[in-house]
Amino acid sequence: MPAMEYQRSLAGVAAVWIAAGGLLGAAFAAEVRSPTVQVDSAWARATVAGQRAGGGYVRIENRAATADRLISARSPAAERVEIHAMSMDGDVMRMRQIDGIDLPAGGMVELKPGGFHLMFMELKAPLQAGTRFPLTLRFEKAGELAVTVAVETPGAPASVPRPDAHRH
Template structure:
């Protein structure tokens, strides 16, 4: 009989397509990840990167981790009156086909409980966790990046007590 064979073939093809869809890597790419150097005794550090969602569906950054810190928080920075405040956020939205910039003065990753000062030139592994794309691995390069709004920001604004 030819029919069962054909049917089996279609079934196999359908399963294959299905598993291909599941196995598809995420459509979010992390680029240019970097962290600001810190001095001894500084318990937290800021990290920044560009997230590119090349897919047709929205995704969200839910969290991150690095061996260099006890934990990583997602933060936003907003003016509250005339004071810049950092706020922890649950997720960072990545609409389909967009690039979201985590940069000084705005959204950023906060490395909490640094195990050692971050020194210029160091590379640290960073794992990003997305709602749909799953885990994406990248590397943080420690160093100061070009002109940015935060370059002249007083150090106390990074003091992370969330009050100033």
């Protein structure tokens, strides 16, 4: 029944169109609600099968005249997203979960390997290099901001903490 097939494919196109419009609408709404916080260079390290957590990094600029604070994050790629800091324990670098990152007024904070980072916990699937996934950041004052995270090859950037520093 070709007519029915055709209708079905039209419905499929419409569904994709609506989904895309919804995503764009959500991203736009988030931008509008957070005009003071700018996020760029969002990336995550690719993971291998069986790896349950992966690191994520972003650069956050607070353009407001008052301080703000990153208080949480979430992503459909992971069961939960934690905010982590690295610190020295003797001469071993370890990570620990923290409840937020302060963003000074007019300041820039970079989450990067070896420093503050996001941890995607209980990954639903390995993060594959070359793919992208959505991430929502929540700020105390600026509200929520939706960004897209690019997955990059492990070990590409410098200053990567030793694997034994990552105890989850």
